Amino acid sequence: MSETFLLKNIFCPPLIDHIGTMVKQGHPDFDEVAFRDHVLPQLEPLSLTERAAVVAKALAAQYPSEFPKAAPMVMAAFEEQGYHPGIVKYEEFRYLPFGIFVTEHGIDHFEEATQVLYQLTKRFTSEFPIRPFIERYPEQSMKLLTQWTKDEDQHVRRLVSEGTRPRLPWASRLPDFQKDPEPVFSLLELLKEDDERYVQRSVANNLNDIAKDHPGLVVERLTRWNKLKNPGTQWIIKHASRTLVKAGHTEALLLLGYDPKAKVEVSDLMCSSQVQFGTELKFSLNLQNTGKKAENVVVDFVIHFMKANGKTAPKVFKLTDKRLSAGDSITIERKHPIKPISTRAYYPGVQKLEIQVNGVVKAERNFELLMS
Numbered sequence: 001m002s003e004t005f006l007l008k009n010i011f012c013p014p015l016i017d018h019i020g021t022m023v024k025q026g027h028p029d030f031d032e033v034a035f036r037d038h039v040l041p042q043l044e045p046l047s048l049t050e051r052a053a054v055v056a057k058a059l060a061a062q063y064p065s066e067f068p069k070a071a072p073m074v075m076a077a078f079e080e081q082g083y084h085p086g087i088v089k090y091e092e093f094r095y096l097p098f099g100i101f102v103t104e105h106g107i108d109h110f111e112e113a114t115q116v117l118y119q120l121t122k123r124f125t126s127e128f129p130i131r132p133f134i135e136r137y138p139e140q141s142m143k144l145l146t147q148w149t150k151d152e153d154q155h156v157r158r159l160v161s162e163g164t165r166p167r168l169p170w171a172s173r174l175p176d177f178q179k180d181p182e183p184v185f186s187l188l189e190l191l192k193e194d195d196e197r198y199v200q201r202s203v204a205n206n207l208n209d210i211a212k213d214h215p216g217l218v219v220e221r222l223t224r225w226n227k228l229k230n231p232g233t234q235w236i237i238k239h240a241s242r243t244l245v246k247a248g249h250t251e252a253l254l255l256l257g258y259d260p261k262a263k264v265e266v267s268d269l270m271c272s273s274q275v276q277f278g279t280e281l282k283f284s285l286n287l288q289n290t291g292k293k294a295e296n297v298v299v300d301f302v303i304h305f306m307k308a309n310g311k312t313a314p315k316v317f318k319l320t321d322k323r324l325s326a327g328d329s330i331t332i333e334r335k336h337p338i339k340p341i342s343t344r345a346y347y348p349g350v351q352k353l354e355i356q357v358n359g360v361v362k363a364e365r366n367f368e369l370l371m372s
Contacts, residue, residue, distance in 0.1 A: 010093045011043060011051040019055060019094055023062075026076020030062050048093075055097035060105055067105050071112040074098055075119050095124035103129040110137050114144060122155050127162040128171050134164065135174065142183055149190040154198050160187050161202040167209040181210045185221060193230045200232050200239075207240035215244055219251045226255060246300055246316035248359030258298050258358040263291030264324065266355045266362035274368045277346060280335040281367060285355055287322075288329035296323050297357055301334070304352040305344065306369065312352065315344075319355075338369065346371065 016039050020032035038058045043051050063070040077098070099120055106113030110133060117126035117133075134141040145160045162168065164184045166177040177184050184206065191203050211218040222237045237255070244252035253260055264287065271283035281303070289295050299319040304312035320332060338346065348371040354364045 005089055007090070008046065008048040008051055010048060010090050011055065013040060015091065015094055016040060016055070018091075019097070022077040022080045022094070023059065023073075025080065026073040027063065035059075035062065049096075052093070052096040053100055056100035056104065059097060059101050063101070063105075067109045068112045070105070071109075071116050074101070074116050078119055078123055092124050095120055099124070099126060099129035103132055107132055107136065110140055117159075118148075118156065121159045122153055125155075125162070126159055127165075127168065130159065130163040131168070131171060131174060135176070138176070138183075142187075145187055146190065149187060154194075154196040157191060157194060157196070158199045158202045161191055161199065161206045165202075165206045165209045167212065177210075178213050181214055181217065184210065185217075192225055192233050192236065193228065195232060197232070197235070200236050204236045204239035207236070208243050211240070211244050215247075215249055215252070219244065219249065219255065222252075223255055242318075245298055245359065246318075246356075248356065250359065253298075253359050256298075257296045259295060260358045260360050262289075262295040262297065262358055264289050264295055264297050264357050264362075266357060269353075269355060269363040269365055271353050271365045272367055274370055275338050277348075277369060277371045278339055280337050281353070282333075282335050283353060283365070284331065284333040285363065286329055286331050287324070287357070289324035289326055292326050294323060294325045297321070298359075299332070300356045301336070302354040302356055302361070303336070304354070306347040306349045306351055308345070308347060310349075314354075316356070348372075 016036055017032075020030070020035050023030045023035070024032055035058050038061070039055055042054050046054065063073060078095070099117070102113050102116050102120070106116065114130070114133060117130050120126050120129075145164065148156050148160050151157055164174065164177060164187060166174050166181065166184070188203050188206060191199060194200060194203070207218050207222070218240065222240060225233050225237055228234075241252045241256055245256065245258070248260070250260055267286045267288065269283065269285045272281055275281050283301070287297070287299065289297075298321050300316050301319050302314050302316050304314050306312055317336065319334065322330065324330070346369065348369050350366050351369050352364055352366050354361045356362065
């Protein structure tokens with residue numbers, strides 16, 4: 001059996017050697033041997049981001065201390081020649097240390113730094129390193145990002161929406177945008193009819209972030225966008241509403257064609273009475289449209305997990321999305337793993353399963369989670 005690949009091992013000796021080759025292109029005096037000898041002995045105990053930070057520090061030791069002088073050298077490194085993919089999985093992460101370098105050493109030089117990030121995002125992503133610049137230079141950043149919404153490169157356009165996400169995963173939040181999302185809305189307006197699904201997904205994710213703090217504002221905007229017949233815009237509307245739908249937000253559900261008052265009933269809900277940690281919660285149910293007209297239905301299941309303090313907290317999961325004719329019924333079966341994950345701690349005791357149809361809880365059952 002092959003060993004599980006660890007993300008931190010992206011930064012391995014072959015990739016470190018290649019980074020050195022990249023840098024040498026724009027910095028003839030770069031000492032590749034010293035760079036390698038400095039980086040490799042430090043890597044073993046470190047995480048992915050820690051390894052990238054070590055590489056960034058080693059780059060800074062040899063780049064000019066004046067960032068405007070270093071910037072063109074960094075961009076020259078991006079114009080690599082003769083690279084052979086396959087030296088390691090996720091080899092595009094070779095660009096990650098350069099983003100860290102720009103953040104740490106270019107923050108006082110907006111123009112030069114954003115030029116580097118512009119080139120970087122075409123090859124990897126600048127969604128993380130651009131955020132400190134947005135916070136420090138809000139007016140300049142908004143002007144530049146507005147220009148980038150019209151860029152011919154989809155990666156640049158996607159950077160506009162991804163870099164301004166108030167709650168971007170694995171990044172520090174942008175509290176000003178959490179408080180007042182209007183500047184972000186002004187950018188997303190310019191991207192709402194973008195033809196690339198890559199950009200559309202980012203716009204939707206940004207709106208989904210905003211909806212966690214300002215659900216009403218997001219629904220108002222999506223309602224206006226719904227007048228557009230652009231297929232990409234329609235896709236954004238649905239994908240951006242996923243948290244609102246799970247939360248049972250009435251206006252969002254109606255916007256998508258899901259009537260919370262639809263005569264759709266759940267019967268015969270069965271689930272495991274006991275679940276051993278590390279196995280699966282099994283459940284089944286019957287879903288029937290008892291009304292006289294066809295209905296669009298979005299069905300979620302909610303598990304109220306036990307917390308350390310003895311209380312429970314809900315987590316919503318998507319189950320299915322159907323259109324049921326009058327009188328139609330379907331049987332749904334599902335297995336949901338209750339296994340170790342990094343984002344949740346499990347505790348033994350009685351947990352609750354709920355079935356939610358168009359935002360309304362229709363049935364529930366308890367089950368006991370056994371930890372030993």
